[in-house]
Amino acid sequence: MGQRIYRIDHYLGKEMVKNIMILRFTNQIFSSCWDRNHISNVQITFKEKIGTEGRGGYFDEFGIMRDVMQNHLFQILSLIAMEAPASLNAEDIRNEKVKVLRAVPPVVDSEVLLGQYGKSEDGTLPAYLDDDTVPKGSKTATFAAATFHINNPRWQGVPFVLKCGKALDQQKVEVRIQFKDMGQSLFQKDIAARNELVIRVQPEEAVYLKMTQKLPGLGMDTVISELDLSYASRFTNLSVPDAYENLILDAIMGEQSNFVRSDELDEAWRIFTPVLHQIDRGQVPVEIYPYGSRGPRHLPDFIARFGFERHLQPYSWPETSQSTLTSTTASASGADSKL
Numbered sequence: 001m002g003q004r005i006y007r008i009d010h011y012l013g014k015e016m017v018k019n020i021m022i023l024r025f026t027n028q029i030f031s032s033c034w035d036r037n038h039i040s041n042v043q044i045t046f047k048e049k050i051g052t053e054g055r056g057g058y059f060d061e062f063g064i065m066r067d068v069m070q071n072h073l074f075q076i077l078s079l080i081a082m083e084a085p086a087s088l089n090a091e092d093i094r095n096e097k098v099k100v101l102r103a104v105p106p107v108v109d110s111e112v113l114l115g116q117y118g119k120s121e122d123g124t125l126p127a128y129l130d131d132d133t134v135p136k137g138s139k140t141a142t143f144a145a146a147t148f149h150i151n152n153p154r155w156q157g158v159p160f161v162l163k164c165g166k167a168l169d170q171q172k173v174e175v176r177i178q179f180k181d182m183g184q185s186l187f188q189k190d191i192a193a194r195n196e197l198v199i200r201v202q203p204e205e206a207v208y209l210k211m212t213q214k215l216p217g218l219g220m221d222t223v224i225s226e227l228d229l230s231y232a233s234r235f236t237n238l239s240v241p242d243a244y245e246n247l248i249l250d251a252i253m254g255e256q257s258n259f260v261r262s263d264e265l266d267e268a269w270r271i272f273t274p275v276l277h278q279i280d281r282g283q284v285p286v287e288i289y290p291y292g293s294r295g296p297r298h299l300p301d302f303i304a305r306f307g308f309e310r311h312l313q314p315y316s317w318p319e320t321s322q323s324t325l326t327s328t329t330a331s332a333s334g335a336d337s338k339l
């Protein structure tokens, strides 16, 4: 075996990424349903509101798949999908991450959707090609969605959809685990929405579990609600360290579990390289999307193709609890609340 090198990936220093192993391996409620029998699909999403804004020269050589997906999002995928390591030792953790990546076949072009941002709908925000540092006529993707399959007993048949893009409608990084339908007819599907576990990496770290409840009142109406752990309200006297703060401390302490080992990188490149070469040769179409939108027009169809279902009932989250109960339930049911 050649000499192993270790690479920094600042996403491994983020608080909520470090929380993934704890969430998975200390909570029976999640540990026991973390598999193909319970989970329909997993979405790992990175969205930035700003475009390249003068950094296009650097970005254009690589594109969004190399810039964000192959590294940051793939590290998150490994932590979500790996088996429990034998110990918390750095090598044991990375052995499991490599093992799960070895079960992932190379991504194929028919399961990739690319986009490049154009001007905003109202024409006020610039297109990628308006960035002076971007080569004229560049076809580099600023948005990518791609689906990965893990051929092992835990994950066979569960698509992992990774999405990342610049100049979108929102700023967020999250993992959204969508559970399967209940599979019974006591309550109709339109009122028994799928459970979703959302791990919001940033901004405002949170873990929430979306679930169906009875809407308070005399009837049997339902509402999509959430079990919510928002860091800012739960841990009022603690601060969340910056990713680099965590990693610099790890480096000083000789703690290597949050650094990427070279064989993990080899596996990630094995999975990405064939399609990246096709993209570099211009063989994968790149759709223009407006600055500030959700991304390419075909995105909803793309994620639906891999099993993601939006709730049929609208969902709204009360920023402050109690006093908003009336308006939340009213908007969720679409009915006039009598509370």
Ligand SMILES: NC(=O)C1=CN([C@@H]2O[C@H](COP(=O)(O)OP(=O)(O)OC[C@H]3O[C@@H](n4cnc5c(N)ncnc54)[C@H](OP(=O)(O)O)[C@@H]3O)[C@@H](O)[C@H]2O)C=CC1
Pocket (backbone or CB within 6 Å): 043, 045, 163, 176, 198, 204, 206, 207, 208, 226, 228, 229, 230, 294, 300, 310, 311, 315, 316, 317
């Ligand atoms: N603790 C907290 O701070 C909590 C905050 N909230 C907030 O409440 C809001 C709503 O919650 P959320 O769980 O996101 O619920 P939503 O019901 O809004 O679901 C969002 C999901 O639906 C997708 N989606 C959005 N629009 C479309 C569309 N037109 N077609 C297909 N898919 C679509 C999103 O994709 P994409 O990701 O690509 O946009 C995302 O995966 C969020 O702002 C959230 O942060 C909720 C619960 C707890």
Ligand SMILES: O=C1O[C@H](COP(=O)(O)O)[C@@H](O)[C@H](O)[C@H]1O
Pocket (backbone or CB within 6 Å): 010, 048, 067, 068, 173
């Ligand atoms: O490595 C990179 O990450 C940033 C996003 O990092 P974040 O900590 O702000 O989420 C991204 O903007 C940049 O293009 C990429 O090179």
